[in-house]
Amino acid sequence: MPGPRVTTFHGDETLPSHVEVVVIGGGIIGASAALELAERGHSVALCEKGGIGQEQSSRNWGWVRISRRDPRELALMASSIDIWRGLDARLGRATGYTRAGILFACENAERYAEHQRACAQLAPFDVGAKMVSGGELDRLLPSGHRMALEGALYTPGDGRAEPQWAAPAIAEGARERGAAVLTECAVRGIERTAGRIGAVVTERGRIGCDAVVLAGGAWSGLFCASLGLRLPQLKVINSVLRTAPLEGGPEAALWSEDFALRRRADGGYSVASGHANIADIVPDSLRYARDFSAALRQEWRSLSLRLGWRFLDELRLPRRWALDEASPFEYCRTLDPHPSKRQLDRAFSRLVEAFPLFARAQVAQRWAGCIDVTPDAVPVISPVDDVPGLHIATGFSGHGFGIGPGAGRLVADLVVGVTPLVDPSPFRFSRFSDGSRPEPIGGF
Template sequence: MGPATDPVISDSALPSSADVVVIGGGIIGTSAAFDLARRGVRVVLCEKGQIAGEQSSRNWGWVRKQGRDSRELPLIVESLRLWQGMNEAVGADTGFRTTGILYALSSDADIARWEAWLERVRPYQLDSRLVSGDELTRLMPGATRGFKAGLFTASDGRAEPQQAAPAIARAAQRAGATVLTGCAVRGLETTGGRVSGVVTERGHIACNGVVLATGAWSRLFCKDHDIRLPQLRVRSSVLRTGPVEGGPEAAAWLPDVAYRKRLDGGYTVAGAVASVADILPDSFVFFREFLPALRQNWRKMPLRFGRRFFEELSWAGPTPLDQASRYERVRVLDPAPQQQVNAGALAALATVYPVFAKAKVAQQWAGLIDVTPDVVPVISPVERLPGLVVATGFSGHGFGIGPGAGRLAADLVTGAPPVVDPHPFRLTRFSDGSEIRIEAGI
């Protein structure tokens, strides 16, 4: 099972109506609900399982501008601003700390790649920079392996995935939102060609707008409503250790391992390349869109064929709204971790930091990451179904950008001026003839 999340007590009554229904209780959905509630919008958040039960509690916990696609930078800058005031805003500790993030670089090619990235993002005036020598040593206390240089962003930070979305959900409730857990949304209702309500397992909620923030489930939900959303799932494995004395403070990516210190004194550890792409029916449906990513990353992301292909094949058709849906049959996606990959990551960490040689593995888990062909999220109204806003496809980068993404989704569903230009995140970029572009170095 995944890591234990902080509890959120579900509201008991199902409202008959709302202005907006948010589907999905991860970091994006809870952030959208919180923002909407603070605006005075009547909002209901429906989560089929528990708040942050899937990838929002299973990620690395990084909150970073560093290394992002330039199309995401305005949104992550806004998100960092929100994170910096998040603990006060929600009246709880989300675990956010500004500790910096480091990429340790071992070759001239690595250095050149990130020099090119720094040049590309220069207009955004980030504090990211290359470091070396004594400064790099100070960022890696106790390291016995040297590196040529590092890319470091001091204003980046970390938060606790098991605490953050639950804290935001509880704050949304206090602001007036209704939060329903164990309440799957089976589908949408429409009137005159636009969204007019949702059908949940507990009944109907009339509404004017819907934010779909269901992570790895979003493609399936869209498919049920004849909306083409190019999205696949990637499985990523993670472990956490018990407390480790004398370890580094800044989160870091090394050639073989990535780590992040936790508030409990342990570390979240993963292989620097720890993802597996399962071959699914949608792998063939979206082969053309994902071909550029496959060409660029085939050495880094092994492909696997197994029982998940047949599981998802059985989900091919929608279920009538008056019957129990697949969202009720599978409340939480809980894939098995790749324990061999995790063990290799911890061993690699111990070769750099001897203090980890005796670290105890407290837990291991895996999560399913929702990915798009260009590794940039979709945060977009759906042109063919007015009233629906999709916020998904964060491609492993969603936790840090979550508060900003939730705010943008709230802007779009209410018609408010968007906090950033939403054009790069439009769904129609996959159907309007735009080139599918993956930025070099990302």
């Protein structure tokens, strides 16, 4: 079954001969970067090998949350929430953003204590985070629920938006401000002039430029490899289903160990497993095994490792190619993995057990997406010292949708050279080569 239906976006026909900045990747990160740069008066070309928002930017859960984030991301996420609040008015288009709250369920005392520590870290931010239990928690859940909970972390200032609307709306906003937005226009590589970036070569021709933002999601590692750069990045497959409209369900999004759900603008719900993902064993799994060893020790219970044809498919992918020949990005316009029926059936059955009203919900569609992960589950938002003019914004590790507008603003700050929105040092590319030994912070 194909992925979700994304708002139709028609790319520009004309390739500009020169711009100040080329943004590679038309997901929410790339679109947000293009919007920020164009709004400041810079000439921009946004190049997407397929369609705007067609990969993970439209396939995620749609959560806009500061709760249960890595502490290194909190300041950036707080800034992103501020952007989300005014984004629809700024764009003149709907992204579906609303502050409906998010609940993280605590099935036992250990989980309660863990969430309580996370709650304390949110005190400086305006999201109203608190621990709830008893009648207060019951009022936030559908009547007749059967969840036996110790309590929950509740952040009423968190919210949701519509992944199938957001990236196209932001890209249209960038175009209205002067950006060229080019779809089915893969960037094959870069040309350098006096050691700096001087142009990109696309499948449709050359675009002269002074800077490049690589926001290629799960494709970023391969693009970096073609430049001789080592970006440790792996793909994790997450499966989601959506229901037809259903009355009586919770307004706040909810995470539990067994299932996660959030209300959609159409009245249905997006549902996924609370923790289960699939990681295909591929050649990069071996290349970056040492980088990801700490992450694997922490997350092994949530990962189903799978060895199959994907290993051979990626083994055949070239890591270098001539700029006058087709690149791997032209042979795969959209990553569209098969969803795990087993994981989704289990999550949905647990949802029905918890909330019997979902027994009458009709499953309308299932899909999966490829999450691009880094060894510490923190993104790279950074210039690249070895390639002057190149900036990377990738590796959002399943946290990219909500933080996307803030990440776009931060990378735009770095490109332009103004005071950055937040301290960018936790997101520096050099942490993978400067002896820092990046790894996840447990519990996030």
